[in-house]
Amino acid sequence: MSINLKSPVFAGNPIRSKTPKSTDPFSPTPAFETLKILISNQTHIQDSSSLTFKILPFRKGRPLARSTGDLVKKWHLGWLSFDEFKDVLEGSEVVLSEDLLVYLGYENEGDEKTQKSVVYWGVDVSLGDSLVQKFGGQQLCFVQLTTLMVATDWADEKTMGQLAIAGHARALLEWHSTSRFCGSCGEKLIPIEAGRRKQCINTSCKKRIYPRVDPVVIMLVIDKENDRVLLSKQSRFVPRMWSCLSGFIEPGESLEEAVRRETWEETGIEVGEVVYHSSQPWPVGSSSMPCQLMVGFLAYATSVDINVDKKELEDAEWHSREDVKRALTMTEYGKAQKTAASKVDQICKGVEKGQNLAADFGVESGELLTMFVPGPFAIAHHLISSWAHQV
Ligand SMILES: [Zn+2]
The missing domain is CATH 3.90.79 (Nucleoside Triphosphate Pyrophosphohydrolase)
Known part of the structure; x- marks a missing residue:
C-alpha cells in the first residue's frame, strides 16, 4: 500500500498559511x-x-x-x-x-x-x-x-x-x-507581538528572541548495486521496528555533510551522492527542542560493510526491496489508527486512565512480521515507501 499525503503530518496548517497585514483587526x-x-x-x-x-x-x-x-x-x-x-x-x-x-x-x-x-x-x-x-x-x-x-x-x-x-x-x-531568561544579560524575557516573540525586560539590553526550530537530517541510505537499503533499530523503538538513520547538524556543516557524517559515525558506511526528498515539522520531540524540522534525504552508499556504533544504535542492517515492500504491505496502519482513536475516546470519556500508548506501532493480523517500518505520520515512512515503490 502506498499512501500519499497532501502535506506531511504537522505541516499544512490551515490558519497560518498567510500572514495578515498589520492593520487588519485579525492580525x-x-x-x-x-x-x-x-x-x-x-x-x-x-x-x-x-x-x-x-x-x-x-x-x-x-x-x-x-x-x-x-x-x-x-x-x-x-x-x-x-x-x-x-x-x-x-x-x-x-x-x-x-x-x-x-x-x-x-x-x-x-x-x-x-x-x-x-x-x-x-x-x-x-x-x-x-x-x-x-x-x-x-x-x-x-x-x-x-x-x-x-x-x-x-x-x-x-x-x-x-x-x-x-x-x-x-x-x-x-x-x-x-525560554524564560535572556541569554545575554540573564534578565527576564516577556512575550511581545501576541506571544510570537520574546524580549528582555532590561532596558539597556532589550534583546529579542524568536521561536526556535532545530533541523535534523533523516536519510534513507541506499545500496543501488544490490538493490537494498540500510535501516536501523534503536532501543527506544518498539520491538521489530526498523527506520532511517537521523542526526543533528553540527555548527558549520551543510545538510549533505551532516548526512554523510552521521551515516559514517553510526554505521561505518560511506555515502556519496545525497538527494533531497522532503521535510516535515516535528513538534513532538523533547521540551528542550520544541520544534524539530526533519529534512529527508536519499543517500547513496559507496561502501557496504556495516560497523554499528552500539552507543548510538541497537543495530543496523541492509534490507532487500522485497522485505521492505512486505513490511509496508503487511503492517496494518489503518487498524493501528483506529485502535489509537478508540483509546483517545476512552481517555476523554474517563474509561481509560493511562496514556501509555507507543508513538509508533504496528497492528498485525495473522502472520507475525519480522520487521515493520514507521507509520505514514513519520517522514521515515515516506522515504522508505518512495524507494520501495519506485519503478
Ligand atoms: Zn537581556
Missing part, C-alpha cells in the same frame, strides 16, 4: 489589543462583532481534546470561546492574563455580508490542576500529541489541519515555557 497586534480590552474590562464580545476568538488550552504539552462517533471514533481539539475560557478559569489556580495567550492564526468564516474573522489562541494552563476535573466533567481531556498523531485518519483533511494547528501551538508554548 497579531490588533487582535492582541482587543484581547487585552476583553480581559481588563471583563466585557463580552458582542455577537454582532466581526471578530471572534477561539482558545485551545494545553497542559504539560498536551492539547485539550474530545472524541465523537459510535463505530468510528474521531478526535477533535477542545476549542473554547473567550467566555467559556473565562468561566472555566474561575476558581482555578490560573489567573487570566494576556501574557498566557499566544496568537496562532486566523480564519474567515461566512460570506461577504456575514463574514467573521476567527482568531485562534493557544494557552498554557499547566498550573491549573483543578481544570482537569472541570474539563473531565465535559468529557474533555488533555491528550498527548503523539497519541492524537497516531489516532489521525490521514485521509481526513480537516483533522490533519487540526493536528498541524495543535503541533504549531505546542511548539510555541513549549518555547515560551523553556
